[in-house]
Amino acid sequence: MAGSKKILALCGGVGGAKLALGLSHILDSDELTIVVNTGDDFDHLGLRICPDIDTVTYTLAGIVNPDTGWGRAEETGSFMASLSMLGGEDWFYLGDKDLALHVERTRRLGAGGSLSQVTTGIARALGVGPRILPMSDDPVATMVETTSGTLAFQHYFVRERCEPPVSGFYFDGIDSARAHPDLLALLADQTLDAVIICPSNPFVSIDPILSLPGVRQALSDCAAPVIAVSPIVGGKAVKGPTAKMMAELGLAPTSVEVLKRYQDIVDGFVLDQRDIDDLEQLKTMVTYVDVTDTLMLTLEHKIALARAILDFSVSCQ
Amino acid sequence: MAGSKKILALCGGVGGAKLALGLSHILDSDELTIVVNTGDDFDHLGLRICPDIDTVTYTLAGIVNPDTGWGRAEETGSFMASLSMLGGEDWFYLGDKDLALHVERTRRLGAGGSLSQVTTGIARALGVGPRILPMSDDPVATMVETTSGTLAFQHYFVRERCEPPVSGFYFDGIDSARAHPDLLALLADQTLDAVIICPSNPFVSIDPILSLPGVRQALSDCAAPVIAVSPIVGGKAVKGPTAKMMAELGLAPTSVEVLKRYQDIVDGFVLDQRDIDDLEQLKTMVTYVDVTDTLMLTLEHKIALARAILDFSVSCQ
Numbered sequence: 344m345a346g347s348k349k350i351l352a353l354c355g356g357v358g359g360a361k362l363a364l365g366l367s368h369i370l371d372s373d374e375l376t377i378v379v380n381t382g383d384d385f386d387h388l389g390l391r392i393c394p395d396i397d398t399v400t401y402t403l404a405g406i407v408n409p410d411t412g413w414g415r416a417e418e419t420g421s422f423m424a425s426l427s428m429l430g431g432e433d434w435f436y437l438g439d440k441d442l443a444l445h446v447e448r449t450r451r452l453g454a455g456g457s458l459s460q461v462t463t464g465i466a467r468a469l470g471v472g473p474r475i476l477p478m479s480d481d482p483v484a485t486m487v488e489t490t491s492g493t494l495a496f497q498h499y500f501v502r503e504r505c506e507p508p509v510s511g512f513y514f515d516g517i518d519s520a521r522a523h524p525d526l527l528a529l530l531a532d533q534t535l536d537a538v539i540i541c542p543s544n545p546f547v548s549i550d551p552i553l554s555l556p557g558v559r560q561a562l563s564d565c566a567a568p569v570i571a572v573s574p575i576v577g578g579k580a581v582k583g584p585t586a587k588m589m590a591e592l593g594l595a596p597t598s599v600e601v602l603k604r605y606q607d608i609v610d611g612f613v614l615d616q617r618d619i620d621d622l623e624q625l626k627t628m629v630t631y632v633d634v635t636d637t638l639m640l641t642l643e644h645k646i647a648l649a650r651a652i653l654d655f656s657v658s659c660q
Numbered sequence: 661m662a663g664s665k666k667i668l669a670l671c672g673g674v675g676g677a678k679l680a681l682g683l684s685h686i687l688d689s690d691e692l693t694i695v696v697n698t699g700d701d702f703d704h705l706g707l708r709i710c711p712d713i714d715t716v717t718y719t720l721a722g723i724v725n726p727d728t729g730w731g732r733a734e735e736t737g738s739f740m741a742s743l744s745m746l747g748g749e750d751w752f753y754l755g756d757k758d759l760a761l762h763v764e765r766t767r768r769l770g771a772g773g774s775l776s777q778v779t780t781g782i783a784r785a786l787g788v789g790p791r792i793l794p795m796s797d798d799p800v801a802t803m804v805e806t807t808s809g810t811l812a813f814q815h816y817f818v819r820e821r822c823e824p825p826v827s828g829f830y831f832d833g834i835d836s837a838r839a840h841p842d843l844l845a846l847l848a849d850q851t852l853d854a855v856i857i858c859p860s861n862p863f864v865s866i867d868p869i870l871s872l873p874g875v876r877q878a879l880s881d882c883a884a885p886v887i888a889v890s891p892i893v894g895g896k897a898v899k900g901p902t903a904k905m906m907a908e909l910g911l912a913p914t915s916v917e918v919l920k921r922y923q924d925i926v927d928g929f930v931l932d933q934r935d936i937d938d939l940e941q942l943k944t945m946v947t948y949v950d951v952t953d954t955l956m957l958t959l960e961h962k963i964a965l966a967r968a969i970l971d972f973s974v975s976c977q
Contacts, residue, residue: 389706389767421736421756422763429785431764439738439756446739446763447748450706468747 348374350653351529351567352539353478355380355548356395357412357582358574359541360402361639363473365649366539367403368642372472377403378526380543381458381477382485382514382551385497387435388426390445391452394497395548396462396477397444404469412582415440434502459523478552481520485547486513496547505584508591514551522555530561537656538562540571542637544585545604546592553608562608568631568659570611570652573598576638577617599624611659613637613652631659665691667970668846668884669856670795672697672865673712674729674899675891676858677719678956680790682966683856684720685959689789694720695843697860698775698794699802699831699868702814704752705743707762708769711814712865713779713794714761721786729899732757751819776840795869798837802864803830813864822901825908831868839872847878854973855879857888859954861902862921863909870925879925885948885976887928887969890915893955894934916941928976930954930969948976 350370352363354377363377377399384393394413401407401415408414418438427433437445444465451461457480466475487499489507499505529535543549553559562569575598580586586596594600598614598621605612611631614621615638625632633655639645665687669680671694680694694716701710711730718724718732725731735755744750754762761782768778774797783792804816806824816822846852860866870876879886892915897903903913911917915931915938922929928948931938932955942949950972956962 388763389770390763415742419736419738419756422739422760425732425757425760426764429760429764429782431760431767439736439759440742442756442759442763443739443742443746443748446705446707446759447743447746450748453706465746468745 347371348536348653349529349532349534350375350537350539351526351535352377352541353543353549353552354378354395354399354541355543356383356398358639359395359543359548360399360407360412361645362539362541362572362649362652363399364402364642365639365645365647366653367473368646369649369653370473372474375473376476376525376529377473378476378478378523378552380548380551381479382483382547383496383500384482385484385495387497388432388437390449392435392437392445392497393448393458393462393477396475397441399475400444400462400466400469400471403466403471403473403475406469414438435497459525476523476525478526479520479523479555481516483517483520483551483555484515485551486515487547488512500584505587509588510591512546512550514554517551517554518556520555522558522561527557527561530558530565533566535565535567537567537653537659538565538569539652539656540569540605540609542572542574542581544574544580544583544588545601546585546588550604559608568610568656569608570613570656570659571602571605571609572613572637572648572652573601573615573618575601575618576615581638597621599628602628611655613655631655664688665853665970666846666849666851667692667854667856668843668852669694669858670860670866670869671695671712671716671858672860673700673715675956676712676860676865677716677724677729678962679856679858679889679966679969680716681719681959682956682962682964683970684790685963686966686970687790689791692790693793693842693846694790695793695795695840695869697865697868698796699800699864700813700817701799702801702812704814705749705754707766709752709762709814710765710775710779710794713792714758716792717761717779717783717786717788720783720788720790720792723786731755752814776842793840793842795843796837796840796872798833800834800837800868800872801832802868803832804864805829817901822904826905827908829863829867831871834868834871835873837872839875839878844874844878847875847882850883852882852884854884854970854976855882855886856969856973857886857922857926859889859891859898861891861897861900861905862918863902863905867921876925885927885973886925887930887973887976888919888922888926889930889954889965889969890918890932890935892918892935893932898955914938916945919945928972930972948972
């Protein structure tokens with residue numbers, strides 16, 4: 344690939360972060376912008392917590408907990424134990440090291456910094472090269488409609504462990520939220536080489552980004568190829584509630600159903616080789632389809648998948 | 661001592677907390693109220709931090725760091741190390757366990773709790789019996805006038821390690837702050853048995869309490885004996901900058917100079933046996949004087965001093 348590249352990745356937490364890490368190993372820092380879902384963000388214990396941004400930041404900084412894919416490696420739990428002792432809300436685990444990020448972010452936001460400025464400052468302090476860009480500087484809150492009522496995302500995801508069957512989602516504040524101007528500028532940039540929709544949860548990781556005013560249209564109008572990577576592997580989600588949500592929504596947990604959500608905006612689709620049975624149907628839905636191993640168990644896998652997707656994106660022109 | 665007692669102690673941090681602990685071992689929980697200086701309180705990293713309240717709380721809960729007299733025993737420092745890594749403000753040490761208290765307090769205050777309500781809730785969660793009462797629910801900030809300019813107390817005390825020579829103090833917000841109504845009620849209570857001014861720094865621990873509107877007068881009018889315990893031992897402060905401050909203010913570091921600050925309100929004064937040379941002069945200044953060992957190196961010392969003071973207070977009637 345001659346010359347400088349300009350790649351935009353859209354992602355949520357763990358799965359998307361893995362692909363972003365792979366991309367960061369191939370691309371120069373200034374070639375990659377990672378736009379991250381902020382619909383999971385919430386206020387907790389007086390702190391502003393941004394789970395997806397943090398997962399991407401820790402992953403790219405090389406300090407993510409390798410066992411969970413989120414939080415920090417070699418973490419300690421003194422804070423949480425003491426908080427429990429004080430009768431505080433302890434359903435959302437915050438490690439001692441991780442907590443420093445939330446406290447520092449909350450302080451910086453309180454001092455007037457925008458989420459994107461604060462995110463950049465923290466990423467820089469942790470030595471992250473590529474730009475991690477919140478989808479918006481305005482608050483958006485993913486709400487999960489379940490048979491037990493509507494739950495804020497982290498209450499559904501962490502406190503209720505994704506147990507209540509879901510019937511739908513909405514994004515509180517989305518209508519008045521503005522997509523980050525740099526996201527819209529990148530999508531309108533004629534020198535952009537590709538947009539990659541990472542293998543993240545389509546409902547609660549990618550849809551908030553796509554639902555920001557103007558983003559779906561901008562992706563549709565985008566000169567660069569838009570490539571989506573299926574989060575489904577062998578009819579299941581690698582991690583998280585994607586497949587469970589699809590079943591509860593009356594959708595088959597297949598790449599076909601994932602592509603349906605992106606069909607109006609993507610030029611290419613990447614599915615896992617374990618879902619090869621879907622290939623023929625996918626080919627009727629989108630111009631370019633690539634089959635590969637999307638399971639990113641090792642760093643080598645992540646880099647290999649990132650390379651395969653970048654190569655594929657060139658052929659989607 | 662027959663019947664129930666009603667004792668009010670006024671104190672700052674480490675030294676006062678030691679005597680409060682001694683008192684708590686002699687008195688029933690409902691017999692002792694400890695009114696604590698809040699002039700040291702400050703906002704830091706978005707958190708409300710109340711150093712003196714916390715020192716008293718941890719001391720009475722039996723979880724204070726025995727080496728420092730403040731902070732928690734068996735503390736870990738992951739948060740602080742990570743905060744430094746993020747380029748955050750790390751001059752004020754916050755251990756991981758300790759941090760839980762600040763986060764939980766900040767959360768409860770943000771939810772509308774008063775400082776006294778929040779302090780009671782936390783103390784109860786930590787198993788503290790006696791009531792720990794902030795001197796006021798309104799913010800008061802001790803400001804230290806130094807040759808390097810005016811510094812907020814913790815900036816002087818921790819960040820500048822008490823190095824700049826002091827020329828005076830003032831308490832920002834003191835004129836509009838209200839002494840906690842329960843403090844004023846106790847001082848007016850005809851069944852109160854004694855008020856004990858703990859061996860705390862007279863300038864920055866006790867004076868903020870005395871400077872609250874109505875408190876000095878209420879102490880003066882108080883039916884119960886008011887006993888002050890000198891923080892000077894052998895012409896020095898046991899801990900902290902009391903003696904250094906006195907020297908910089910042109911005062912001799914003696915019990916006599918301490919008593920001068922309390923002379924209008926106290927009935928009795930307790931000095932350390934190492935300062936016996938001051939005894940004759942002290943006797944000309946106050947009706948009752950007691951000489952004892954005020955150095956509280958062990959729990960037994962703390963209890964013995966507390967008992968000596970309570971016995972002395974009975975003779976001050």
